Amino acid sequence: MSIATRKSRMRWPEVCLCTTACLLHLPNVSNHLAQKNKATSYHLGQLKAKLAKLRRELISPSGGGGGGGGIGFDVARTGVASVGFVGFPSVGKSTLMSKLTGTHSEVSEIDFTTLTTVPGTVKVHGAPIQILDLPGIIEGANDGRGRGRQVIAVARTCNLIFIVLDVLKPLGDKKTIQSELEGFGIRLNKRPPAVMVRKKDKGGIAITNTVPLTNIDHDEIKAVLSEYKLSNADVTIREPNCTSDDLVDVIEGNRVYIPALYVLNKIDAISIEELDLLYKIPNSVPVSSKEWMNIDELIERMWEALQLVRVYTKPRGQSPDYSTPVVLRRGRCTVDDFCNTIHKEIAKQMKYAIVWGSSAKHARGQKVGLDHVLEDEDVVHISKR
Numbered sequence: 001m002s003i004a005t006r007k008s009r010m011r012w013p014e015v016c017l018c019t020t021a022c023l024l025h026l027p028n029v030s031n032h033l034a035q036k037n038k039a040t041s042y043h044l045g046q047l048k049a050k051l052a053k054l055r056r057e058l059i060s061p062s063g064g065g066g067g068g069g070g071i072g073f074d075v076a077r078t079g080v081a082s083v084g085f086v087g088f089p090s091v092g093k094s095t096l097m098s099k100l101t102g103t104h105s106e107v108s109e110i111d112f113t114t115l116t117t118v119p120g121t122v123k124v125h126g127a128p129i130q131i132l133d134l135p136g137i138i139e140g141a142n143d144g145r146g147r148g149r150q151v152i153a154v155a156r157t158c159n160l161i162f163i164v165l166d167v168l169k170p171l172g173d174k175k176t177i178q179s180e181l182e183g184f185g186i187r188l189n190k191r192p193p194a195v196m197v198r199k200k201d202k203g204g205i206a207i208t209n210t211v212p213l214t215n216i217d218h219d220e221i222k223a224v225l226s227e228y229k230l231s232n233a234d235v236t237i238r239e240p241n242c243t244s245d246d247l248v249d250v251i252e253g254n255r256v257y258i259p260a261l262y263v264l265n266k267i268d269a270i271s272i273e274e275l276d277l278l279y280k281i282p283n284s285v286p287v288s289s290k291e292w293m294n295i296d297e298l299i300e301r302m303w304e305a306l307q308l309v310r311v312y313t314k315p316r317g318q319s320p321d322y323s324t325p326v327v328l329r330r331g332r333c334t335v336d337d338f339c340n341t342i343h344k345e346i347a348k349q350m351k352y353a354i355v356w357g358s359s360a361k362h363a364r365g366q367k368v369g370l371d372h373v374l375e376d377e378d379v380v381h382i383s384k385r
């Protein structure tokens with residue numbers, strides 16, 4: 001059966017019927033219930049929390065293993081960051097990965113050609129990036145269809161996800177893949193919600209918000225908390241447009257926040273007018289893996305999304321070593337992080353560091369301590385005791 005037929009047979013009703021099917025198709029629940037009166041907020045909050053609890057077992061099953069891994073799926077991690085390729089079968093993941101890394105990964109027009117994780121490496125601006133080609137997934141993947149669960153479990157551990165789409169297929173595929181990943185606790189292009197839930201011994205529920213609550217009300221918050229048996233807690237909401245999904249995410253705590261790029265492949269097969277439309281899709285890069293079109297842009301966007309910080313070392317009296325940067329991640333790029341990446345003893349032996357580059361106050365170099373935050377392409381000299 002082709003993907004198209006399979007999908008049309010599986011289509012859910014557009015209108016929420018408030019049955020158990022609803023539970024599995026949350027967007028319908030929220031659309032429908034959001035239009036109803038306030039009494040339903042409580043019901044909605046409860047449903048979302050219930051659903052999240054149901055799914056928890058999937059993300060970290062009691063048997064261990066995070067629902068994923070498995071033979072052929074866990075591969076040795078190399079490089080300074082990893083990019084996982086996720087998409088429906090035959091969208092061109094292996095074509096792209098093979099050409100990008102020079103590593104062979106089987107390509108064919110037959111669906112499910114790739115059966116396990118195939119790793120490769122590409123060097124971008126001097127930094128080795130691991131690319132993980134993965135088997136194709138289908139709708140229902142995170143419920144255990146095909147090898148979807150293992151695939152998504154690998155994607156969960158990546159620093160960036162490429163959602164590869166075939167521009168000749170309906171763009172609805174984008175939504176389907178997104179929701180498969182979301183069902184597995186992956187949040188794409190989103191930062192953790194600025195919401196805090198602090199459990200206490202007594203005093204009931206106290207809600208503080210520093211922003212207007214536009215997408216959640218007190219009833220909904222209370223319903224979520226009660227579903228988690230939290231009857232005494234301080235809830236602080238600083239997240240603009242916070243939803244009950246955000247609140248559930250914070251309470252569940254096992255969510256991962258990963259940047260994603262939508263790789264719109266096979267543009268060699270469409271018209272220029274259609275290409276104009278594709279450029280309007282946020283976080284997307286149109287490419288042709290086969291004809292090697294726009295891959296430069298893809299690599300640049302990959303680099304930006306990974307937010308890596310290259311730091312060059314400078315031994316005393318010598319010029320900096322520009323050939324092998326120490327690669328750090330934004331948010332974890334202090335002089336201390338730099339030292340620890342080289343060797344765990346270095347930070348202890350350091351008297352001070354001298355930094356040249358955009359993080360330094362002056363061009364002649366700045367004397368700094370371990371907590372100084374470095375910028376991409378800085379040069380560092382460590383002076384030992």
Ligand SMILES: Nc1nc2c(ncn2[C@@H]2O[C@H](COP(=O)(O)OP(=O)(O)OP(=O)(O)O)[C@@H](O)[C@H]2O)c(=O)[nH]1
Pocket residue numbers: 087088089090091092093094095096106107108109110111112113114115134135136137265266267268269287288289290291
């Ligand atoms: N026209 C066109 N065809 C492409 C392009 N990239 C890949 N293909 C073709 O699409 C088919 C599937 O390519 P694969 O690389 O095997 O796709 P995949 O996503 O790895 O497939 P699975 O491993 O089965 O999930 C092959 O026939 C490729 O030649 C492209 O940019 N343009």
Ligand SMILES: [K+]
Pocket residue numbers: 089090091107108109110111112113114
């Ligand atoms: K294929």
Ligand SMILES: [Mg+2]
Pocket residue numbers: 093094095106107113114133134135136
């Ligand atoms: Mg493949």
